[in-house]
Amino acid sequence: PASPQPSNADTVALDRAHVFHSWSAQGALKPLVLEGGLGSTVWDNEGNEYLDFSSQLVNINIGHQHPAVIAGIKAQADIMATVAPAHAINIRGEAARKITDHAPEGMNKVFFTNGGADANENAMRMARLHTGRDKIISRYRSYHGNTGSAVVATGDWRRIPNEYARAHVHVFGPYEYRSEFWSDSPEQEAERALHHLERTIQAEGAESIAAILLESIPGTAGVLTPPPGYMAGVRAIADKYGILLILDEVMVGFGRTGHWFAFEAFDVKPDLITFAKGVNSGYIPVGGVIISDEIAATFDERVFPGGLTYSGHPLAAASIVASITAMEEEGIVENAAMIGRDHIAPGLAALADKHECIGDVRGSGVFWALELVANRETREPLSAADMGKVKGALVKRGLLPFIADNRIHVVPPAVVTAEEVARAMAIYDEALSEL
Numbered sequence: 001p002a003s004p005q006p007s008n009a010d011t012v013a014l015d016r017a018h019v020f021h022s023w024s025a026q027g028a029l030k031p032l033v034l035e036g037g038l039g040s041t042v043w044d045n046e047g048n049e050y051l052d053f054s055s056q057l058v059n060i061n062i063g064h065q066h067p068a069v070i071a072g073i074k075a076q077a078d079i080m081a082t083v084a085p086a087h088a089i090n091i092r093g094e095a096a097r098k099i100t101d102h103a104p105e106g107m108n109k110v111f112f113t114n115g116g117a118d119a120n121e122n123a124m125r126m127a128r129l130h131t132g133r134d135k136i137i138s139r140y141r142s143y144h145g146n147t148g149s150a151v152v153a154t155g156d157w158r159r160i161p162n163e164y165a166r167a168h169v170h171v172f173g174p175y176e177y178r179s180e181f182w183s184d185s186p187e188q189e190a191e192r193a194l195h196h197l198e199r200t201i202q203a204e205g206a207e208s209i210a211a212i213l214l215e216s217i218p219g220t221a222g223v224l225t226p227p228p229g230y231m232a233g234v235r236a237i238a239d240k241y242g243i244l245l246i247l248d249e250v251m252v253g254f255g256r257t258g259h260w261f262a263f264e265a266f267d268v269k270p271d272l273i274t275f276a277k278g279v280n281s282g283y284i285p286v287g288g289v290i291i292s293d294e295i296a297a298t299f300d301e302r303v304f305p306g307g308l309t310y311s312g313h314p315l316a317a318a319s320i321v322a323s324i325t326a327m328e329e330e331g332i333v334e335n336a337a338m339i340g341r342d343h344i345a346p347g348l349a350a351l352a353d354k355h356e357c358i359g360d361v362r363g364s365g366v367f368w369a370l371e372l373v374a375n376r377e378t379r380e381p382l383s384a385a386d387m388g389k390v391k392g393a394l395v396k397r398g399l400l401p402f403i404a405d406n407r408i409h410v411v412p413p414a415v416v417t418a419e420e421v422a423r424a425m426a427i428y429d430e431a432l433s434e435l
């Protein structure tokens with residue numbers, strides 16, 4: 001007889017006995033069980049369904065179990081499931097070409113990694129070797145991953161216990177709702193943040209700085225869309241001082257904001273782009289660096305001192321080819337833009353009109369944040385206890401939320417439908433009414 005499906009309680013017990021979790025004290029964990037999914041919906045084995053408005057870790061852009069991606073992985077597994085990175089295999093070249101097809105002119109090569117952190121790690125390494133300089137400037141309120149330099153480039157609490165790498169400097173970026181610069185317009189915020197960046201570069205010694213590393217839109221830190229002029233200003237400052245610009249598109253790339261790359265909405269061209277998550281929606285772990293022709297040429301004669309056993313893994317490559325092809329053919333990036341503009345934006349605006357606790361709404365595409373406050377005047381963040389209540393109220397009603405600090409990030413898959421957004425808005429409404 002077939003073995004019975006385990007109950008949720010059994011699955012949690014097994015997990016707690018043997019699985020060590022990320023970023024957590026292990027003792028009190030009680031993870032939610034998920035055993036299946038399709039599109040924007042996930043479920044357990046006991047008949048509980050959830051609208052996935054987290055996209056897990058904001059990475060399932062193409063939705064759960066897209067048949068073309070599953071088929072692509074299976075087909076490649078039947079031919080050649082693994083190969084060393086030094087060999088050439090067609091599917092890897094195709095994956096790199098599909099990615100660079102969507103990158104700016106003059107960025108034609110891809111170095112594949114296992115995920116986003118090591119993409120940033122290798123982008124910083126390339127920048128340091130290309131410029132012969134050491135320091136990396138990144139921002140407070142950022143997340144770049146959980147490895148040596150990437151976690152030290154990070155600008156949230158996760159950096160502090162991990163600060164082993166050297167030569168990292170942080171600056172504040174624009175954040176209009178909680179400005180560090182006493183500004184009262186987007187223009188002023190951009191201008192003052194740029195002044196702060198340039199003064200930091202001068203004080204640190206421009207000739208010591210290899211790269212500025214920025215998320216095109218800081219994600220986990222709160223969907224902090226830069227004000228007009230900021231990104232172009234960063235590019236101009238970088239050029240003035242011979243500094244490279246690395247844009248981290250790990251969370252925002254491949255459709256999340258309604259563009260193939262989030263930086264397309266701003267007047268800026270990076271020297272290096274890092275990606276992961278949305279490139280294949282995490283069906284197989286993968287990330288990488290898209291490299292400008294000029295930086296790639298640095299390593300024509302000189303050895304690039306970096307590599308990974310699974311760089312350009314064929315199953316990952318197959319999932320990328322299938323995923324980007326499906327996104328192109330099905331208009332999934334366009335769907336993200338339309339859903340953001342016509343459904344999420346008005347839906348969240350209506351919630352903000354009704355609920356005093358919503359202090360700010362910002363975003364684009366399928367990448368939004370609601371900032372919850374105890375007091376609209378003082379903008380005091382909603383307490384952790386109240387955020388816990390909101391989370392419980394959402395899950396109870398069948399919506400899987402992404403909660404960070406005092407924010408709900410509204411980040412469904414890019415394939416989400418208008419009907420699913422309407423259902424989610426009703427659930428947010430009820431949960432906030434319960435507060």
Ligand code: PLP
Binds near residue numbers: 248
């Ligand atoms: N960069 C950004 C902007 C991210 O959001 C993340 C993960 O959330 C990373 C890098 C790290 O990616 P990974 O967890 O795949 O190493």
